Amino acid sequence: MSHLRRICLLACLLAALVLFILPRAARADETADLFNQVYGPKLKAAQATPQRDDDLALARDLLTAAAREKPGSPMIPVLCQNAYDLTKSMPEGYDTAVDAMSMLADAAPDKRIDAWNEAVAIRTKQYAIARGPDKASAGEAVLLALQHLADAEAAAGDAKSAVRDLRRASTLARAIQSPYADAIASKLDAATRQVSIQSRLAILEPKINAGDPAALQQAVMLHLVDLDDPAAALALADKLSDDALRQHIQSANKPISELDSETLLNEALWYRDLAAKADDVSRRFMLSRSLTYLNRYIDQPAVDKDKARLFVSQVSVDLDKVGGYAPPAMGRLADIKPNEWIDLLPDIDFDRGPIKGKWSKAPDGVACEAMLASRIELPLEISGSYQLHVEFSMGAALEAVFIAIPVNDRIAMIVLGGGSNKIAFIRSIDGKNNRESPVFCPFSLSSGRKYSVDITVLRLPNAMVHISTRVDGETIIDWQGASSRLSMDPFWQMGDPHAPGLGANTSMVYNVARVRMIEGHTRRIQKSDGAGGGGGTRYTRTPSDAGMLIGLRYGMHGYFGIPVIGVIEPIFMTPAGQTIGLKVGKGKTDHEIVAKPGYFISDINLRGGERLDGFQLVFMRMTARGPDPKDTYQSDWQGGTGGSPKSISGNGQPVVGIHGKAGEDIDSLGVVFVPVSGIKDWGERNEALVVNGEPIAETEEPQNDAASAVSVKPAKETQKSVETTKPGEPVNAGVDKPRESKSNRPTFFGVPID
Numbered sequence: 001m002s003h004l005r006r007i008c009l010l011a012c013l014l015a016a017l018v019l020f021i022l023p024r025a026a027r028a029d030e031t032a033d034l035f036n037q038v039y040g041p042k043l044k045a046a047q048a049t050p051q052r053d054d055d056l057a058l059a060r061d062l063l064t065a066a067a068r069e070k071p072g073s074p075m076i077p078v079l080c081q082n083a084y085d086l087t088k089s090m091p092e093g094y095d096t097a098v099d100a101m102s103m104l105a106d107a108a109p110d111k112r113i114d115a116w117n118e119a120v121a122i123r124t125k126q127y128a129i130a131r132g133p134d135k136a137s138a139g140e141a142v143l144l145a146l147q148h149l150a151d152a153e154a155a156a157g158d159a160k161s162a163v164r165d166l167r168r169a170s171t172l173a174r175a176i177q178s179p180y181a182d183a184i185a186s187k188l189d190a191a192t193r194q195v196s197i198q199s200r201l202a203i204l205e206p207k208i209n210a211g212d213p214a215a216l217q218q219a220v221m222l223h224l225v226d227l228d229d230p231a232a233a234l235a236l237a238d239k240l241s242d243d244a245l246r247q248h249i250q251s252a253n254k255p256i257s258e259l260d261s262e263t264l265l266n267e268a269l270w271y272r273d274l275a276a277k278a279d280d281v282s283r284r285f286m287l288s289r290s291l292t293y294l295n296r297y298i299d300q301p302a303v304d305k306d307k308a309r310l311f312v313s314q315v316s317v318d319l320d321k322v323g324g325y326a327p328p329a330m331g332r333l334a335d336i337k338p339n340e341w342i343d344l345l346p347d348i349d350f351d352r353g354p355i356k357g358k359w360s361k362a363p364d365g366v367a368c369e370a371m372l373a374s375r376i377e378l379p380l381e382i383s384g385s386y387q388l389h390v391e392f393s394m395g396a397a398l399e400a401v402f403i404a405i406p407v408n409d410r411i412a413m414i415v416l417g418g419g420s421n422k423i424a425f426i427r428s429i430d431g432k433n434n435r436e437s438p439v440f441c442p443f444s445l446s447s448g449r450k451y452s453v454d455i456t457v458l459r460l461p462n463a464m465v466h467i468s469t470r471v472d473g474e475t476i477i478d479w480q481g482a483s484s485r486l487s488m489d490p491f492w493q494m495g496d497p498h499a500p501g502l503g504a505n506t507s508m509v510y511n512v513a514r515v516r517m518i519e520g521h522t523r524r525i526q527k528s529d530g531a532g533g534g535g536g537t538r539y540t541r542t543p544s545d546a547g548m549l550i551g552l553r554y555g556m557h558g559y560f561g562i563p564v565i566g567v568i569e570p571i572f573m574t575p576a577g578q579t580i581g582l583k584v585g586k587g588k589t590d591h592e593i594v595a596k597p598g599y600f601i602s603d604i605n606l607r608g609g610e611r612l613d614g615f616q617l618v619f620m621r622m623t624a625r626g627p628d629p630k631d632t633y634q635s636d637w638q639g640g641t642g643g644s645p646k647s648i649s650g651n652g653q654p655v656v657g658i659h660g661k662a663g664e665d666i667d668s669l670g671v672v673f674v675p676v677s678g679i680k681d682w683g684e685r686n687e688a689l690v691v692n693g694e695p696i697a698e699t700e701e702p703q704n705d706a707a708s709a710v711s712v713k714p715a716k717e718t719q720k721s722v723e724t725t726k727p728g729e730p731v732n733a734g735v736d737k738p739r740e741s742k743s744n745r746p747t748f749f750g751v752p753i754d
Contacts, residue, residue, distance in 0.1 A: 031074045035082070043082065056093045059083040060473030063096065066103055067452050067473075077111065080104035088122060091129065096473070097122050098145070105152065113156060116149035120165075137466065137480070139176035140458070143169050143184065144518065150191070159195045166191055179460075180519070193281070197226050213241055224249065225278050228285035256293070261300040265308075268293035272315060284322045291315045341389070342522070344378040344500070344513040352527045352659070352670075353377045355495055355538050365511040368504045370397060373492060375404070378513060381498035382406050383544055384520010388455040388500060391512035398445050401508060402427070404494050404501035405457055407465050408483035409544055411494045413503070414455055414469050417443055424476045426467065428487050439479040443471070450511065459520065495659070496540035497582075499525075523656075525672050530660045531646040532608035532668030541581040542657030542672055547574035549601045549655045549671070551594035552617070555587045556639060557665050563640035564611040565666045570658050573600070585662045593635050595619045602632065603649040604671060607641060612666040614639030618649075627653075 039062065046054045059082075066079040084100040087093030098119045105115040123142040130138035146169040153162040166188040173181035201222055207215035216239055223232040230252040237249045248270050251263050259267070268290045275286035294315060298308040345366050350359060357374025360367050368374050383406075390403055402415045413427040425440035427433050434440070445451070451471060458466040463484065469477035488494070494501050502510050515522070525542070550573045557566030567585035571578060571594055583589070595601065596619070603618035615638050621631035649655075650673030657672035 031078055035075065035078050039082070043086075046086065052090050052092065055086045056090070056096060059086040059093060059096050059100070062086075063099060063103065063473045064452060066107075068450075071107075073107075076107040077104055080107065084118065088118070091126070094122050094126050095475070098141075099473070102148075105148070112152040113149065113158075116145060116152050120145045120149055136176055136178075137458075137460070139172060140178060140180075140460075143173055143178060143180060146172075147184070147187070150187075154191065154194075159191060159198055163188065163191045163195055183519075190281075194227075197222055208236075208239075216240065217242070217245075220245070220249070224252075225274055225282050225286060228282065228289075252289075256296050259293075259296070261297055261303050264293045264297040264300065265303075268297060268311065268315075272311075272318075275318070280322050284319065287315055287319045287322070291319065341514045341516050342380065344380055344515060345510065347379045347524070348376065349379060349527065353379065355493075355501070362509050364393070365509045366502070366513075367509045368502075368507065370395075370399070370505070370507040372505050373503065374505070375402075375492075375494060375501055375503035377404075377494060377496055377499045377501045377538075377540075379525055380500070380515065381496065381523045381525055381542060382500065382515065382517075382520070383498065383522075385458045385518035386456075386520065387516045387518065388457070389512065389514050389516070390453045390455070390502070390510065391450060392453070393450045393509045393511055394445050394447055395507040395509075396447050397506040398447055399504065399506035401445070401504040401506070402502075403453065403455065404499075404503065405455055405467070406498050406500060407457055407467070407486055408459065408463060409497055410483055410486045411488050411497050411501075412467070412486045413488070413492065414453070414467075414477065416445065416451075416453070416471065424469070424471075426477060426479060426486075427492060428489065429479070429481070430485050431487055431489075439477055441476050443476055456518075458518070490537070493537065495538035496542070498523075498542060498544070499540070523674060525656070525674055527659050527672055528648045528650070528670045529646075530668040530670030531606035531648065532612040532643075532660065532666065533610035534661065534667070535610070536661035536663040536665075536667035538659070539584050539662055540657065540659040540672060541570045541584060543572040543574050543579060543581065545574050545576065547572040547579070547656065548622070549657055550578070550599070551592065551601070552615075552658075553580070553589035553592045554638065555585075555589045555591065557587060559611050559665060562611075562613070562642050564613050564642075565615070565639050565669075566664070568658070568662075568666055568669070572657075581657075584658075584660075585666050586664055591638065593617055593638060596633075598622060599633075600627075601655045601671075602627065602629075603647060604669070605634075606646050606648065606669060607643040608646070608668065609643035610667070611643075612639075612660075612669050613643040614641055615669065 039058075042058055042061075046058045062079045062083040066076045066083070069076050069079070080100045080103050084097050084104070087097040087100070101115040101119040101122070105112040105119075108115075120142065123138070123145045127135070127138040127142050146165050150162040150165045150169070153159070153165065166184060170181070170184045170188050172178075173184045178184075201219055204215045204219045204222075208219060216236060220233045220236050220240065223229045223236070230249060233249050234253045237246045240246045248267065251259060251267055256264070271286045271290035271293065275283045275290065278286055291312065294308060294312050297303060298305065298312065348359075348361075348366060350361065353359070353376045355375040355377065357371040357376070358369040359374070359376045366376070368376075388403070388405060392401060394401075400415055400417050402413045404411050404413050415425050415427050415433075417423045417425075422442060422444040423435060423440045424443035425434060425437040427437075429438050432438065452473075454470045456466075456468045460466060460480070463482055464480065465483045465486075466480040467477065468475060468479075500513075500515065502513060523542075527540075549570055551571035553569040553571065554565055555567040556563050558564070565585075567583060567587040567589055569583050569589050570581040571592075572581060578594075595617075599619040599621050601617050602620035605616040605618065607613045607615070617635040617638075619633055619635070621628045648669075648671055650671055653673045655671045655673050659670050659672050660666065660668040662668075
């Protein structure tokens with residue numbers, strides 16, 4: 001290239017750069033000018049007074065305005081930064097300052113690290129001045145901010161800084177005896193491991209550039225095995241002299257649906273061989289990939305099924321020794337990354353979601369017609385700490401709206417008062433509501449106005465919980481106490497104790513409902529049609545943890561001389577063993593039907609009219625690669641034979657619970673399952689609770705909590721292997737069988753199977 005051409009090319013590049021930068025700079029100037037026009041006078045007025053109340057009020061207004069901006073708006077960072085500047089120096093404004101930085105981190109990825117650094121600094125100040133019982137809560141807030149910062153640094157490729165901040169978090173977690181200390185230590189170990197691998201790759205880079213084949217091979221294996229990143233290995237594969245290795249890497253980067261049976265088996269065996277030479281962490285990566293290819297291979301035509309099953313069995317046993325692997329099947333509780341918002345309104349089931357009232361899809365959200373105590377459940381179950389963001393628009397009538405929140409297997413309600421009762425409170429604390437509630441404040445709604453509500457639920461040690469609520473940026477509720485103090489009277493009860501919900505006494509529209517996990521897990525659910533009558537109150541019963549429905553306890557009633565099912569208790573298989581869910585209906589459960597070991601309920605055959613007359617359970621075998629539809633059996637018929645027949649199922653997925661309506665008797669029964677479409681949305685989960693993808697020890701709730709959702713049998717107890725019992729037959733008719741050690745058994749989404 002001639003010297004003149006180089007000059008011309010450089011000039012063109014400079015011109016393009018200028019054309020790219022100038023519009024961005026112009027837009028930034030326009031945004032700043034617009035902010036100054038709208039908020040400049042208010043900002044100057046607030047800064048000119050010695051009082052802090054006006055600064056804090058303006059900061060909240062700025063955050064409310066930022067929340068109402070469209071995603072990607074250049075105004076959001078400006079509003080957040082000014083809100084932060086107004087409150088960062090006043091203790092009473094620290095929470096607002098952190099909110100501003102959290103919102104800035106969401107809105108501007110290039111400012112995420114700086115924003116969380118500022119948030120950490122604020123939380124550290126709060127911790128330094130906190131005293132008494134507030135000290136531990138302030139420490140947990142520092143830990144949360146440090147983890148957000150470390151996540152941002154890791155995402156930006158700065159693993160060393162992430163390790164530094166996780167070390168700070170780990171030291172503090174031990175000092176305050178945080179329940180998340182083990183999780184943070186585990187996360188620190190993982191980050192330290194990644195830094196070590198990246199350091200080794202940095203040392204190898206100059207050798208690779210110099211043409212060293214051994215260094216190239218070592219780098220490829222670090223990417224492939226230690227980092228489980230075949231795409232990064234592929235970038236180096238062209239320089240490999242090992243043709244077989246290069247071909248394996250190329251196949252590993254192709255969609256699995258494009259591979260023929262021979263390639264699927266070759267990849268599976270190759271990953272199995274790689275696992276044999278890897279450490280425990282990498283071995284799980286490699287064996288999981290091997291099992292993925294084997295699961296695809298076994299479904300191909302003209303393959304040796306017996307040989308394939310033998311390979312699956314071998315790999316599954318090896319996987320169980322390093323933590324186990326659950327294939328992408330439903331029913332698993334799933335981890336949600338911090339800052340990942342989950343929209344809830346689009347998936348509402350308007351046939352089965354409403355508890356009371358008339359609900360419908362509206363152009364701007366979900367509409368509710370005026371009716372006392374109208375309520376609808378959202379299609380997501382939650383266990384852990386989370387943030388719930390809701391926006392709603394009021395109609396002409398000013399009656400109360402309320403938002404149901406799951407709290408440690410219980411449901412509470414944030415009530416935003418209307419009419420003559422112009423207060424906000426939590427329903428119910430110690431059985432008290434309205435102005436008798438230990439926590440209430442003056443609050444009134446305005447017709448035609450849109451509101452923004454942010455609810456934070458923090459699960460604390462010893463079954464304690466912290467609930468705070470902000471409306472348009474202003475805190476109106478802040479309560480901490482034992483979750484056992486929360487209750488709900490039947491008139492206001494929601495059907496599912498694990499799912500959030502919306503409600504109102506008036507015509508209005510919910511515009512937005514979304515949740516963001518802080519720690520814990522969620523599960524999207526769907527409900528089948530049911531059989532039986534339309535009376536009674538809605539109920540949903542699912543396990544608190546990962547689990548499958550494996551049986552039912554039930555009792556019979558007489559309905560005008562006809563035998564019907566009067567009461568039901570679901571039986572779940574969970575990582576902790578068999579658990580019994582909350583009772584539905586009234587009376588004693590004196591019959592029991594439970595799957596044989598290794599089976600779960602896949603279908604239920606029912607008969608019902610105005611009540612549920614009887615049922616028959618269909619069981620399917622669960623294997624290490626998922627449900628086996630070729631291995632099923634049926635129970636004997638249970639209950640009466642009146643009514644019309646109907647069959648319900650989980651559409652080939654493991655059934656995780658039951659739902660329907662009930663009062664004095666069981667009016668109707670259906671099954672709860674998790675849809676196949678949820679696979680793309682949810683990651684895998686280990687048996688332990690997780691924070692940001694790392695396991696932690698779950699806090700045990702007091703054993704005397706009468707409202708506990710499940711009763712978990714100790715692992716040392718014996719397990720009934722009762723296949724079925726007939727009416728009048730004793731529940732203990734089966735043979736007691738010692739439970740196998742979970743460590744020696746394969747698992748399916750955390751549940752031990754045979």
